[in-house]
Amino acid sequence: MSGRFLLSVPLLAAGLVLTSCTSLPRAGADDAAIEAGAAVTVSAKDHKVGIDYALVDVNETTLAYLGKAESASLLGGFGGGRGGPPELPLGIGDVVQVAIFESQSGGLFIPADAGSRPGNFITLPEQTVDRGGTISVPYAGRVRADGRSVEAVQRDIEDTLASRAIEPQVLITTVRSRSTQVAVLGDVRSPSKIELSPAGERILDVISQAGGLSSPGIETYVSLQRRGKTATVLYDHLANTPAENIYVAPGDTILVNRERRTYLAFGAAGLNGRFDFEESDLSLGEALGKAGGLLDGRADPKQVVLYRVVPKELLNKLGVHTDKFPKNEVPVIFRANLRDPAGLFAAQQFAMHDKDIIYVSNSDSVELLKFLNIVNSVTSTAAGVSSDVVETRDAIRAM
Numbered sequence: 001m002s003g004r005f006l007l008s009v010p011l012l013a014a015g016l017v018l019t020s021c022t023s024l025p026r027a028g029a030d031d032a033a034i035e036a037g038a039a040v041t042v043s044a045k046d047h048k049v050g051i052d053y054a055l056v057d058v059n060e061t062t063l064a065y066l067g068k069a070e071s072a073s074l075l076g077g078f079g080g081g082r083g084g085p086p087e088l089p090l091g092i093g094d095v096v097q098v099a100i101f102e103s104q105s106g107g108l109f110i111p112a113d114a115g116s117r118p119g120n121f122i123t124l125p126e127q128t129v130d131r132g133g134t135i136s137v138p139y140a141g142r143v144r145a146d147g148r149s150v151e152a153v154q155r156d157i158e159d160t161l162a163s164r165a166i167e168p169q170v171l172i173t174t175v176r177s178r179s180t181q182v183a184v185l186g187d188v189r190s191p192s193k194i195e196l197s198p199a200g201e202r203i204l205d206v207i208s209q210a211g212g213l214s215s216p217g218i219e220t221y222v223s224l225q226r227r228g229k230t231a232t233v234l235y236d237h238l239a240n241t242p243a244e245n246i247y248v249a250p251g252d253t254i255l256v257n258r259e260r261r262t263y264l265a266f267g268a269a270g271l272n273g274r275f276d277f278e279e280s281d282l283s284l285g286e287a288l289g290k291a292g293g294l295l296d297g298r299a300d301p302k303q304v305v306l307y308r309v310v311p312k313e314l315l316n317k318l319g320v321h322t323d324k325f326p327k328n329e330v331p332v333i334f335r336a337n338l339r340d341p342a343g344l345f346a347a348q349q350f351a352m353h354d355k356d357i358i359y360v361s362n363s364d365s366v367e368l369l370k371f372l373n374i375v376n377s378v379t380s381t382a383a384g385v386s387s388d389v390v391e392t393r394d395a396i397r398a399m
Contacts, residue, residue: 085200
């Protein structure tokens with residue numbers, strides 16, 4: 001009886017170790033307790049997330065499209081890089097002054113006894129283009145100005161006065177132009193509204209007039225908003241690509257925004273967490289180095305993966321069938337094989353993007369060692385319990 005009892009002790013101890021986890025120290029509730037205590041549980045089969053993704057190996061083909069960081073384009077979205085500056089018509093809110101000349105005195109505006117005045121003209125008081133888009137000229141009435149060039153409005157007034165004044169000539173001067181302003185906001189030293197000139201201003205010109213950047217150019221994005229459409233480009237790309245430095249147009253809004261470029265590293269990397277690009281572009285190899293490289297005793301060099309959302313258009317170029325993905329953005333896992341010597345060259349050419357996630361898998365041997373350690377800890381505990389029972393029995397007999 002006592003022999004069978006002693007043989008059953010290790011099995012009993014192993015069972016207690018495996019089933020009495022709630023008695024062990026914990027930082028909080030375990031998953032079983034959380035699920036058991038929930039009033040309502042919304043869960044998928046096998047706890048799967050349910051997001052479809054594509055798996056793409058990093059090789060010579062993918063590097064042809066992903067070997068350098070892509071940059072958005074203002075020129076492609078709005079044009080305006082070539083040719084002259086945009087026209088600046090009059091608009092609502094503009095303050096103008098109208099001067100009317102006649103060829104001789106005795107006309108509609110210049111009396112016959114004008115004498116030796118310096119010129120046969122009158123200057124009307126300054127006025128604002130009203131909300132109806134018009135200005136007022138004596139004997140010509142309300143004249144439409146909004147959306148028209150100064151020359152066109154001048155000719156219109158001259159034609160209206162031609163039958164009453166003596167060879168009238170009209171000169172319109174823009175005193176203050178509120179309709180030809182652009183707003184420059186965000187990470188510039190002096191956010192403000194800037195009035196455009198007929199000479200034309202480009203994006204870098206108005207940013208300069210707003211005091212320039214207040215943040216590092218490598219982390220700064222410039223967004224141009226025009227008539228409900230928006231395009232964004234990295235400031236350094238804008239500064240280094242003259243074709244992207246397009247003309248701004250009246251009513252544009254330019255938003256300068258600093259965004260810290262970061263990536264995450266998890267798994268069997270030397271360091272886990274969030275890392276900054278800082279003031280440089282990074283390749284996959286450099287990002288791994290920044291995260292402490294691969295742990296020699298844990299990592300599987302064949303299973304270094306990177307998570308990124310990629311446009312369908314790019315995947316189609318790579319020959320990936322995207323019919324199963326309804327959206328234009330597709331979740332993609334890029335897999336790099338660093339056990340292959342050529343894989344290190346590929347990792348050094350594969351460009352990182354903002355908000356990428358790197359995960360380094362454990363090798364199969366590490367998972368096996370984890371299991372063996374659990375088995376060893378259980379058997380060691382069971383052996384300790386058996387030894388304690390024997391010692392207790394011998395002590396009782398000695399009494």
